[in-house]
Amino acid sequence: xxxxxxxxxxxxxxxxxxxxxxxxxxxxxxxxxxxxxxxxxxxxxxxxxxxxxxxxxxxxxxxxxxxxxxxxxxxxxxxxxxxxxxxxxxxxxxxxxxxxxxxxxxxxxxxxxxxxxxxxxxxxxxxxxxxxxxxxxxxxxxxxxxxxxxxxxxxxxxxxxxxxxxxxxxxxxxxxxxxxxxxxxxxxxxxxxxxxxxxxxxxxxxxxxxxxxxxxxxxxxxxxxxxxxxxxxxxxxxxxxxxxxxxxxxxxxxxxxxxxxxxxxxxxxxxxxxxxxxxxxxxxxxxxxxxxxxxxxxxxxxxxxxxxxxxxxxxxxxxxxxxxxxxxxxxxxxxxxxxxxxxxxxxxxxxxxxxx
Amino acid sequence: xxxxxxxxxxxxxxxxxxxxxxxxxxxxxxxxxxxxxxxxxxxxxxxxxxxxxxxxxxxxxxxxxxxxxxxxxxxxxxxxxxxxxxxxxxxxxxxxxxxxxxxxxxxxxxxxxxxxxxxxxxxxxxxxxxxxxxxxxxxxxxxxxxxxxxxxxxxxxxxxxxxxxxxxxxxxxxxxxxxxxxxxxxxxxxxxxxxxxxxxxxxxxxxxxxxxxxxxxxxxxxxxxxxxxxxxxxxxxxxxxxxxxxxxxxxxxxxxxxxxxxxxxxxxxxxxxxxxxxxxxxxxxxxxxxxxxxxxxxxxxxxxxxxxxxxxxxxxxxxxxxxxxxxxxxxxxxxxxxxxxxxxxxxxxxxxxxxxxxxxxxxxxxxxxxxxxxxxxxxxxxxxxxxxxxxxxxxxxxxxxxxxxxxxxxxxxxxxxxxxxxxxxxxxxxxxxxxxxxxxxxxxxxxxxxxxxxxxxxxxxxxxxxxxxxxxxxxxxxxxxxxxxxxxxxxxxxxxxxxxxxxxxxxxxxxxxxxxxxxxxxxxxxxxxxxxxxxxxxxxxxxxxxxxxxxxxxxxxxxxxxxxxxxxxx
Numbered sequence: 003x004x005x006x007x008x009x010x011x012x013x014x015x016x017x018x019x020x021x022x023x024x025x026x027x028x029x030x031x032x033x034x035x036x037x038x039x040x041x042x043x044x045x046x047x048x049x050x051x052x053x054x055x056x057x058x059x060x061x062x063x064x065x066x067x068x069x070x071x072x073x074x075x076x077x078x079x080x081x082x083x084x085x086x087x088x089x090x091x092x093x094x095x096x097x098x099x100x101x102x103x104x105x106x107x108x109x110x111x112x113x114x115x116x117x118x119x120x121x122x123x124x125x126x127x128x129x130x131x132x133x134x135x136x137x138x139x140x141x142x143x144x145x146x147x148x149x150x151x152x153x154x155x156x157x158x159x160x161x162x163x164x165x166x167x168x169x170x171x172x173x174x175x176x177x178x179x180x181x182x183x184x185x186x187x188x189x190x191x192x193x194x195x196x197x198x199x200x201x202x203x204x205x206x207x208x209x210x211x212x213x214x215x216x217x218x219x220x221x222x223x224x225x226x227x228x229x230x231x232x233x234x235x236x237x238x239x240x241x242x243x244x245x246x247x248x249x250x251x252x253x254x255x256x257x258x259x260x261x262x263x264x265x266x267x268x269x270x271x272x273x274x275x276x277x278x279x280x281x282x283x284x285x286x287x288x289x290x291x292x293x294x295x296x297x298x299x300x301x302x303x304x305x306x307x308x309x310x311x312x313x314x315x316x317x318x319x320x321x322x323x324x325x326x327x328x329x330x331x332x333x334x335x336x337x338x339x340x341x342x343x344x345x346x347x348x349x350x351x352x353x354x355x356x357x358x
Numbered sequence: 359x360x361x362x363x364x365x366x367x368x369x370x371x372x373x374x375x376x377x378x379x380x381x382x383x384x385x386x387x388x389x390x391x392x393x394x395x396x397x398x399x400x401x402x403x404x405x406x407x408x409x410x411x412x413x414x415x416x417x418x419x420x421x422x423x424x425x426x427x428x429x430x431x432x433x434x435x436x437x438x439x440x441x442x443x444x445x446x447x448x449x450x451x452x453x454x455x456x457x458x459x460x461x462x463x464x465x466x467x468x469x470x471x472x473x474x475x476x477x478x479x480x481x482x483x484x485x486x487x488x489x490x491x492x493x494x495x496x497x498x499x500x501x502x503x504x505x506x507x508x509x510x511x512x513x514x515x516x517x518x519x520x521x522x523x524x525x526x527x528x529x530x531x532x533x534x535x536x537x538x539x540x541x542x543x544x545x546x547x548x549x550x551x552x553x554x555x556x557x558x559x560x561x562x563x564x565x566x567x568x569x570x571x572x573x574x575x576x577x578x579x580x581x582x583x584x585x586x587x588x589x590x591x592x593x594x595x596x597x598x599x600x601x602x603x604x605x606x607x608x609x610x611x612x613x614x615x616x617x618x619x620x621x622x623x624x625x626x627x628x629x630x631x632x633x634x635x636x637x638x639x640x641x642x643x644x645x646x647x648x649x650x651x652x653x654x655x656x657x658x659x660x661x662x663x664x665x666x667x668x669x670x671x672x673x674x675x676x677x678x679x680x681x682x683x684x685x686x687x688x689x690x691x692x693x694x695x696x697x698x699x700x701x702x703x704x705x706x707x708x709x710x711x712x713x714x715x716x717x718x719x720x721x722x723x724x725x726x727x728x729x730x731x732x733x734x735x736x737x738x739x740x741x742x743x744x745x746x747x748x749x750x751x752x753x754x755x756x757x758x759x760x761x762x763x764x765x766x767x768x769x770x771x772x773x774x775x776x777x778x779x780x781x782x783x784x785x786x787x788x789x790x791x792x793x794x795x796x797x798x799x800x801x802x803x804x805x806x807x808x809x810x811x812x813x814x815x816x817x818x819x820x821x822x823x824x825x826x827x828x829x830x831x832x833x834x835x836x837x838x839x840x841x842x843x844x845x846x847x848x849x850x851x852x853x854x855x856x857x858x859x860x861x862x863x864x865x866x867x868x869x870x871x872x873x874x875x876x877x878x879x880x881x882x883x884x885x886x887x888x889x890x891x892x893x894x895x896x897x898x899x900x901x902x903x904x905x906x907x908x909x910x911x912x913x914x915x916x917x918x919x920x921x922x923x924x925x926x927x928x
Contacts, residue, residue, distance in 0.1 A: 079829045
């Protein structure tokens with residue numbers, strides 16, 4: 003186990019592509035943090051900088067207070083006591099499952115007997131012991147992923163790096179493996195960095211999420227913080243679905259969209275007079291067909307323009323007077339509303355979050 | 359920081375990449391540089407200095423312009439005919455329900471085993487005006503005198519015919535690969551949109567196959583332009599010179615005509631490079647999304663009544679390029695007198711006795727095998743490292759390395775030999791007269807083949823397979839030993855064998871560079887041909903084909919059935 007620090011880490015590709023733009027990040031002992039962002043945001047580059055496959059232009063990668071990469075020197079990957087799980091699994095096709103898993107133990111000063119015991123135990127942890135003598139070509143995608151996990155964890159690395167490990171699996175298996183990764187983390191408590199572009203994957207697996215965009219960190223926080231208290235419009239829109247309304251801050255708890263004033267959650271970054279957005283999650287908006295007084299606080303009237311039935315929920319797109327975009331509302335299907343019918347929307351001030 | 363840490367300022371792998379870059383520069387740039395320089399030089403005997411005289415002599419006399427004319431005519435005819443035969447055959451194999459498409463495909467691939475110049479000699483046994491079997495049969499049927507004949511292979515049409523036989527497989531392979539990548543889905547889509555079978559073929563299949571058709575045509579055209587063997591065997595006796603045979607005449611002339619030869623070869627070099635560039639441009643365009651995509655199933659066109667007749671027609675080019683020539687060479691090698699047929703009294707081992715007691719042949723056999731082993735080993739090594747550097751993008755200039763390694767596709771063997779001759783006949787690099795200069799020629803000539811084989815092999819080894827090994831604690835070297843080499847081995851063997859085979863029968867560069875001690879088999883065959891020792895040539899051909907077949911079968915054994923396909927990927 004170890005702590006990991008990134009300090010002013012910079013990686014430039016070509017002459018001016020700042021793939022990782024002077025980021026700072028602290029990761030605790032035994033913490034699982036995910037780097038979440040769209041493709042090209044720099045998350046995989048960050049991971050490869052941590053692993054030592056890439057050298058930073060400047061800044062430092064620090065493991066347990068020891069600098070392993072800076073602008074001048076880098077410790078080669080094999081000396082870092084890290085493990086990595088790759089997008090392509092990278093299971094060696096010419097070695098059996100057992101040989102794959104036990105390979106890394108060769109470099110760990112163990113007796114043959116010890117390493118065999120550890121590899122076997124690890125295979126049983128990922129429930130692959132009955133396939134130990136198979137070659138990877140004979141395994142399914144999920145089984146290969148388990149081998150990759152076992153191979154990475156068996157060496158008891160200081161830091162485990164995961165590079166979109168589930169992106170090649172089909173939807174059902176992906177869901178299962180998410181929990182598997184979290185289960186293994188709870189069992190071994192290895193400091194882990196998990197790169198993904200899938201927000202639900204990040205939510206389920208991580209202690210904290212670091213949302214990245216354009217080489218920079220947008221926000222770091224617990225999954226619930228990221229979801230409920232996004233700091234930027236990018237985070238609000240990338241993590242989950244949301245309605246973003248543009249306007250001006252009137253006071254620390256009042257926001258003016260131009261056509262209406264909304265009461266919002268108290269917010270330190272909301273400086274009166276600033277331009278910005280508020281984010282309102284679609285399922286935090288109450289909807290009813292009862293007509294109410296138009297002037298009530300955070301109550302709007304609108305007209306149903308479209309609806310989409312998803313089984314467990316229904317999405318409505320509501321036209322609200324004075325608003326350019328349709329407002330999205332997600333409700334339980336027990337409430338149903340006719341197209342073009344007039345509805346009343348009620349938004350709890352706690353759900354109106356100011357973002358930059 | 360501890361001593362384990364690598365400074366970014368010095369990377370030891372730099373030495374490897376620098377060595378390979380220098381090797382490629384010496385192999386490819388050096389001969390081309392000397393060739394161009396030589397074309398502007400006055401010969402030493404006449405005092406040296408710069409001149410344009412070489413170009414004036416090379417391109418003003420009628421004697422030198424006629425070969426250019428014939429090269430143009432022959433190349434265009436051979437290119438067009440090869441396109442017709444190769445494309446139709448490929449379509450039948452890929453898109454129709456003719457019987458045994460796999461057999462036809464493999465037989466066409468096998469035709470690479472016969473060197474073109476031996477194929478041409480075999481066709482002399484079939485269609486030579488006097489002793490050709492077809493003419494003997496013709497005279498027999500009509501009871502005609504010994505002077506009458508039906509076919510004469512020693513004519514322009516004979517030349518075009520035999521060159522087409524050995525060029526159409528190039529088109530076939532490229533077009534087949536192209537057609538196999540077009541899934542029936544796109545044709546179904548056209549059918550659903552209301553297009554009939556014919557309209558679909560004209561509007562969908564043909565345009566999608568067009569890049570492959572163009573590439574195949576260009577390849578056949580190029581090959582016809584730079585071929586030396588068949589013209590040397592068939593055109594010279596017919597009194598026709600093409601550019602390649604004219605270049606050879608310059609080089610064996612009494613006077614020093616190296617400068618003129620260099621000047622004369624430059625347009626050929628430029629044309630070859632231009633054709634290769636055009637071909638790359640056509641194949642490299644990304645507009646054809648289905649090609650290389652997740653190809654769906656292909657439904658064959660049902661031929662119905664025509665199934666068997668079309669099959670017979672498909673067999674015809676294979677019979678002419680593989681079956682008949684092999685049969686003629688093998689049977690002739692056991693004949694006492696050519697032209698008397700396969701009778702017991704006419705059978706003999708004398709031809710084999712003759713060649714194995716002939717010093718020149720024994721030396722050439724030894725030289726050929728040494729050269730083929732050395733050249734394929736060196737070629738495979740340089741190509742493998744170059745491909746590795748390119749695929750893993752280890753250095754900034756990796757694109758230049760791949761360009762250099764594939765550039766010899768655009769350097770005709772005979773032109774390369776003139777360049778090597780200019781570069782290595784003077785101090786400080788005196789290599790002329792040694793096997794080394796020929797080895798340089800072979801390594802350069804087959805570098806693209808080896809590079810493409812290695813490249814294709816490496817594409818299947820995802821870089822994460824190596825990174826996953828490093829992060830677990832293995833050094834760069836250990837990763838090579840445990841992961842890269844074991845996974846790359848098969849491609850290396852394939853590349854070695856694919857270079858070894860053509861080295862056994864390389865002619866166009868060898869014929870310019872040999873000396874008495876450095877003769878190779880192909881050169882001895884040409885010597886024997888000038889002395890009209892046709893039975894003995896057939897015996898050598900059988901030895902040569904046996905060696906090649908051993909290589910092919912080792913390839914099948916070590917690499918698997920599809921190893922000849924590596925050629926298709928270039």
